[in-house]
Amino acid sequence: MAASLYAADPPGTMRRVELEGLTLLYHRPSGLTHFLAPPAPQILEALAAGPASPAEIAARIGETFEIESEDPAAAIAARLAELEAAGLVRRA
Amino acid sequence: MSDGSGSAEEEGGVLPSRRVVLALGAAAASTVVTVRPALAQTAGSVLNCEIPVPAPQSGAGQFIAADGSLVPAGTAGAYPPLARPLKGEEVRSMLNSGRAPAGVNGEAAQAYANYIRRLQAGMSGFTCYASLQMPR
Numbered sequence: 001m002a003a004s005l006y007a008a009d010p011p012g013t014m015r016r017v018e019l020e021g022l023t024l025l026y027h028r029p030s031g032l033t034h035f036l037a038p039p040a041p042q043i044l045e046a047l048a049a050g051p052a053s054p055a056e057i058a059a060r061i062g063e064t065f066e067i068e069s070e071d072p073a074a075a076i077a078a079r080l081a082e083l084e085a086a087g088l089v090r091r092a
Numbered sequence: 093m094s095d096g097s098g099s100a101e102e103e104g105g106v107l108p109s110r111r112v113v114l115a116l117g118a119a120a121a122s123t124v125v126t127v128r129p130a131l132a133q134t135a136g137s138v139l140n141c142e143i144p145v146p147a148p149q150s151g152a153g154q155f156i157a158a159d160g161s162l163v164p165a166g167t168a169g170a171y172p173p174l175a176r177p178l179k180g181e182e183v184r185s186m187l188n189s190g191r192a193p194a195g196v197n198g199e200a201a202q203a204y205a206n207y208i209r210r211l212q213a214g215m216s217g218f219t220c221y222a223s224l225q226m227p228r
Contacts (some may be wrong), residue, residue: 028213029209029211029225030225030226031213031218031219031222031225032222032225032226033127034124034126034127035124035125035127036123036124037122037123037124038114038115038123039114039115039116039117039123040124042114061114064111064112065111065114066111066112066113066114067114067116068114068115068116069115069116069117075118076116078117079116079117082122082123082124083124085124086124086126087225088124
């Protein structure tokens with residue numbers, strides 16, 4: 001079974017402010033503001049390159065960061081569920 | 093002290109690249125907190141709010157292209173402005189299930205839906221659209 005692909009709105013639809021380890025993000029299409037902790041901002045950055053599966057997102061993040069997780073794809077899937085519930089990510 | 097190869101690099105001005113460690117967290121951890129503005133909290137007010145298509149201040153008389161952008165009146169393949177604003181309830185069912193409002197054909201409804209998705213803060217109808225978007 002193929003893994004679900006996830007997509008996010010383009011970076012231009014969001015206003016981001018970094019706050020000492022947290023990211024304050026205003027999502028223009030919904031008018032909602034979110035506080036994000038790592039790795040949520042990094043997941044959105046990874047999705048800026050286009051829709052991806054949890055494993056592909058982990059690979060994209062791995063190009064920049066040293067990932068610390070026993071099961072990156074499962075951890076990213078859990079973070080994606082949160083981002084999806086917040087309206088920041090959707091199934092592609 | 094080690095074998096000194098690291099200090100030699102540093103003396104030459106070449107620092108080894110250090111990759112930042114990113115912990116992905118446990119499945120039960122929470123990394124997203126959403127702040128919801130106190131817009132139209134009751135279902136009734138959400139469903140009764142209105143969205144003009146297009147907003148009078150930005151697009152009076154302009155047509156709406158299939159992608160939702162505003163184009164000059166009469167542009168081929170674009171749709172004329174709606175004579176009346178859409179109700180929140182109509183917009184919700186149009187965005188969620190693709191159901192066209194009364195008197196609007198399906199292709200035109202898709203263009204109007206795309207226009208609404210492009211609404212930004214400060215434009216007529218944005219607050220209504222934002223309220224419809226809010227997760228319950």
